[in-house]
Amino acid sequence: MTKFDVAIIGGGILGTSISYWISALYDLKICVIEKESDVAMHASSRNTAVVHSPFYLNPETKGILAKSAIISYSMWENLAKDRNIPWLKTGVYEIGFNDEQYKSLEEFMEWGDINGIPKGDLELLDGKEIAKREPNVKCHSGVFCNREVSTDFGAFTREISKDSKKNGTKFLLNSNVKSIKTNNGNSTIMFEDNSEITSNFVINCAGGNALDIAQTMYLAKEYSDLHFRGEYWVAEPQYRDLVKSTIYTVAEFKGYPFLDPHWIKKANGETEIGPNAVPVLSPETYNGYLGDINTSITKLKEIVTGNALKLLYDSQFLKMVSKEWMSSISKTAMVNRVQKFIPKVKPEYFSKRGTAGIRSPVITPKGKFLLDVMELENDNSYHIINYNSPGATGAPAYSAFIVKRLQEKGFLDYALKKKESFWNFDDVINHA
Numbered sequence: 001m002t003k004f005d006v007a008i009i010g011g012g013i014l015g016t017s018i019s020y021w022i023s024a025l026y027d028l029k030i031c032v033i034e035k036e037s038d039v040a041m042h043a044s045s046r047n048t049a050v051v052h053s054p055f056y057l058n059p060e061t062k063g064i065l066a067k068s069a070i071i072s073y074s075m076w077e078n079l080a081k082d083r084n085i086p087w088l089k090t091g092v093y094e095i096g097f098n099d100e101q102y103k104s105l106e107e108f109m110e111w112g113d114i115n116g117i118p119k120g121d122l123e124l125l126d127g128k129e130i131a132k133r134e135p136n137v138k139c140h141s142g143v144f145c146n147r148e149v150s151t152d153f154g155a156f157t158r159e160i161s162k163d164s165k166k167n168g169t170k171f172l173l174n175s176n177v178k179s180i181k182t183n184n185g186n187s188t189i190m191f192e193d194n195s196e197i198t199s200n201f202v203i204n205c206a207g208g209n210a211l212d213i214a215q216t217m218y219l220a221k222e223y224s225d226l227h228f229r230g231e232y233w234v235a236e237p238q239y240r241d242l243v244k245s246t247i248y249t250v251a252e253f254k255g256y257p258f259l260d261p262h263w264i265k266k267a268n269g270e271t272e273i274g275p276n277a278v279p280v281l282s283p284e285t286y287n288g289y290l291g292d293i294n295t296s297i298t299k300l301k302e303i304v305t306g307n308a309l310k311l312l313y314d315s316q317f318l319k320m321v322s323k324e325w326m327s328s329i330s331k332t333a334m335v336n337r338v339q340k341f342i343p344k345v346k347p348e349y350f351s352k353r354g355t356a357g358i359r360s361p362v363i364t365p366k367g368k369f370l371l372d373v374m375e376l377e378n379d380n381s382y383h384i385i386n387y388n389s390p391g392a393t394g395a396p397a398y399s400a401f402i403v404k405r406l407q408e409k410g411f412l413d414y415a416l417k418k419k420e421s422f423w424n425f426d427d428v429i430n431h432a
């Protein structure tokens with residue numbers, strides 16, 4: 001049985017980035033466990049591919065995500081230039097439709113300043129000023145950020161994995177975790193093919209499956225999660241430049257981790273509208289609504305007996321879900337939502353679906369969505385749960401912060417043996 005010093009579960013952008021930092025700092029036996037045939041097969045590739053500027057993140061509740069996004073911006077830009085990965089500056093308008101949403105935009109301007117967005121990169125504009133720049137956009141007002149970028153987070157993850165492998169990390173692909181048992185300070189991880197490994201320490205970065213992994217190790221038992229698929233439609237080439245910048249809208253339903261559909265400029269030249277937030281029964285149901293029957297039955301049992309049941313008594317949540325369902329069933333319903341701010345778009349402008357992605361927000365014991373990342377630990381494991389947008393944007397810095405915390409807690413009590421690396425760990429930590 002192969003033994004590792006550190007086993008990281010999840011070969012997405014976060015788990016791969018953590019493997020990069022640990023392998024660059026230590027001479028250890030490290031593995032990344034990934035159930036697919038390559039890294040970044042799920043949320044790390046199935047996303048809007050936007051490098052976000054965190055003006056919309058409350059610094060009091062999401063300060064670490066905002067800081068990570070700010071620090072990571074130049075890290076991604078430098079890697080993109082070095083590895084020939086697309087890096088298209090699109091700019092973004094976050095728009096509102098009334099006086100109440102204008103107050104949110106004013107707050108965003110304050111948050112952007114606190115979160116470290118450079119002076120001059122944010123503008124608060126009225127609807128007429130926006131219409132002069134983007135004649136096909138209709139709104140009351142908006143914040144424009146010129147830093148917004150479209151890229152390819154899947155390509156970034158694959159590049160980071162190459163560097164991690166050079167440092168000695170072993171990527172165990174096609175390895176689906178079946179169970180984890182801890183004894184005498186070591187964790188035995190059994191896979192579905194009945195092979196096993198052991199590790200002194202386990203780091204859980206399993207994305208939509210992270211809560212399940214944590215509960216396997218007797219943590220977060222009081223929490224549950226739900227899975228929501230985000231769907232997109234791709235504009236025909238002749239209509240993709242109706243609006244030349246990405247357009248977001250102030251969320252209609254505050255307190256929920258979802259956004260209304262937006263207009264997204266892509267690094268590959270395409271334009272998409274979306275996403276919605278359609279409830280599905282597994283973190284990988286990219287088509288249809290049921291997915292694997294056994295998984296679906298298990299999830300339904302969990303919903304009717306767990307925290308998520310409380311959401312069914314939330315009238316605002318039910319109103320939101322009904323709207324999301326309609327925009328999944330009907331392309332016209334999706335386009336109608338976009339027509340609110342781009343009146344000229346029509347259903348016939350969109351003939352093919354984009355790549356769907358899934359977000360798996362955690363539900364608290366009170367039946368509310370957990371709006372921030374949750375980090376949990378025990379004697380020989382550390383778990384990052386509910387790591388959602390703008391998680392990909394901030395992954396390089398956030399993963400460095402995780403490694404720093406593991407050092408401070410004594411989980412990485414080994415002699416440092418730093419290797420030459422593209423990013424500098426000390427620069428990231430000192431920048432914070």
